Amino acid sequence: MEELPGPFPVGRYARKLQEELRRRARVRLVGEVTGLSRSKVQAYFELRDAEGAVPCAIWLDDLEKAGLPEGGLRDGAEVVIGGGPDYYPGGGQASPSFAFRATQVRLAGEGDLLARLEALRKQLRAEGLFELQKQLARPRLPETIGVVTAESGAARRDLLAGLRRRGWAGTVIWAFVPVQDRRAAPAIAGAIQDLAATPAVEAIVVTRGGGSLADLWAFCDETLCRTVAMLRVPVISAVGHERDSTLIDDVAAVACSTPTHAAEAAVPLDCNAARGALARSAAALRRASTVARSMAPARLGRLDRSASAALDRRRTSLRHVDMALRAHEPERTLERGYALAEDTEGEPVTGAAEALAAGRVRLRFADGRVGARIEQDGTRDE
């Protein structure tokens, strides 16, 4: 074991520690007050943010001089304190303790919070976290949406009214959370993650009513905003009023000014209008179909009529052909005194050589047929 200096009497060491800590630079800190308690002469609390905490103490004299409004120093308040670290060495009976000895305190102003917000905003934007949610496809007609909000409050009521006005009556999964103070940000982030892990949930709304930036501070929490940015389910934020701008608005897929607008963003399709449009489409199709079907027999009728007209035309021309043909029939010639030579099959014999080859022919007259033998000694026309 390495040989260390000492051993020193502990009381002396404790006082040395106190001196060293008191020599540290005096600074201002900003954070949320938690665990506030008072003794006869001092107030004790922890000053906390998402990353850590410091135990603090302030003499009641100093607190009074700070001139905070009645009840200004309370759990959940965002404050700026000025002072430095201190160590109480205790004694024979008294316990030692460490505290940041505050000599100044004031409520954190918009300016303090805005400066922190701006720094965070710059950092998250530089990391590209504002774009991720905006690239997600949002369903126009989700069947199930998740909503993160306070159980009591106008935001819940307004969102429901907005959904109903749209004619949407799907499923809402509520995740009720504290929406203000130090517990809020982790609870909201947890609820969002649980909803995103529920397969039916197609979009998530995060909403709360208006307030000061300090009231809305949970929605500027870095961890919460990083969680939202990385989520694969679109998040619609509606936090505070139109003029309020929280960090969750920047990372969300859509930022809305009111819960009513959030309802419209969560269900982009106006279901009432869609039902009307669909009924009109169905009617148009029925009309088109009816017209087409009623046209069909008419067209067939026309086809039928035109077919029969064509047939009539053909019949007429056929009669003409018939008459022309009949004019050329051999009978007409025979009637004029000519005879037709036919072979034994009844086929006409139309030349002398053919007649000689046949040997026997039949002569057809207008009044009947007679047999005839062909002889060689006839003259042949050349």
Place this chain on the structure above:
Amino acid sequence: MEPAMSEKPESYEAAVERLEQIIDRLDSGQAGLRETLDLCREGRELVTYCSAELDAVGEGLKELKLEDLAARLESPSS
């Protein structure tokens, strides 16, 4: 020939878009008899699909609590 079985639309939006195209074509009066009847049949299928989608969000708003869902998941036997 048996007409090809229409595929399920990709989404409500896709169905509505196709429905609008069909109605435009029918309104143009340029579709022949065969095409008109085919378009009407396809259109009716799309209307049926869209109605079902709208019906799914039209039968009364249901409200569930995440904590109840989580409790149900944690004790599936109950």
